[in-house]
Amino acid sequence: MKPMGTIPAAFAHAPLVIAGENAEHWAKVAGDTPLFVYDFGVISARIGTFRAAMPERVKLHYAIKANPFASLLDAIAPLVDGLDVASGGELGIALRRKPAAAISFAGPGKRDDELTAAIEAGATINLESEGEWRRARAIGDRLGIRPRVAVRVNPDFELRGSGMRMGGRATPFGVDADRAASLIESILTGGADWQGLHIFAGSQTLDVNALIDALTGALALAERLADQVGTVPQLTNLGGGFGIPYFPGEMPIDVMAIGAALGEAIEQSPLTRADGGFAIELGRWLVGESGVYLTRIVDRKESRGETFLVTDGGMNHQLAASGNLGTVVKRNYPVAIASAAPDAATETVSVVGPLCTPLDRLGDRVTLPVAQAGDLVAVFMAGAYGLSASPTGFLGHPAPRELLVGTHGG
């Protein structure tokens, strides 16, 4: 038997209830399994926590790539101050929901047509390199539009305890901190509309002190750069990287503590006195815990003394839960048998998807209530980097359904 992560407190289980209804209800609403159900009540509570914890001057941006489901974007867009996008496709869906001034476009390898779309719309391009600046400037000249640009800085520190480090080393992301000032100067003299700085050190951290160090480190770096170029950034995007507890023994982060520490640093900052603004960009922490992936057991079988529950969806829809997205060792996400009563007898089983690969495993030797073909399995923590980060084309099963449920616009 191997342990699994903790089921988020928002979901009553044994039997599972999502936004006041049981799992079979949502499967019926969706029309079929497998499906993702996102409880917007969980997301609006997160936004409320952020607002209560953070200084008013710190804006909240949603990083669309965590979950670009259209209904979810419709609901979240009015509650956040900005949308961060990472492709021309995401730019298009963001522009349907926010004014261009509230959209920033980061990511390496922006093509000329993507830069053109951003410049025409008036979205902020977070420049990832000097070369990208030269291309943006040339496109702006050709169009007769002053591009709005910010500089993404590869910080000279990294986010400790991060599941995905994106700074403090050689990376394709941003311009190294010691070259940022000269790039900013070239932007200022080149006549572009300089929006500010973008400093993102990493993702999925549960260490509050590391998060505080990264955010205050980003602030200090922004102060240094402002000093070097003699101009205060209108907006300093301090990054984020707030993690959520997927695995056994992991604990949620204390956002109030982060807000208190950041508030103190910001209050003393020369950027604040010069009326500079700040943003934190979050994906996973805002939406990750809202999602439940529901997949139906098709077969129950034994092999060499082990029991397998074979479901109609797996890593093709929820790659991260199978342990194949950014992790080395397969650990178990929280899973449940949706309809099981609290007093049900349990057994140790592996929950596997329908794909012909041993990688397709949603639960590895987990203890669950005894289940049969026809029962629904719930895989939690499915709201971020779920469907959009999964290889849906692999083996050609139908796409899963998606539902946004719960309190809308909270």
Ligand SMILES: *Cc1c(COP(=O)(O)O)cnc(C)c1O
């Ligand atoms: C992916 C990404 C985010 C969102 O990260 P989360 O871990 O989902 O909060 C924020 N900023 C940038 C630059 C990113 O690439």
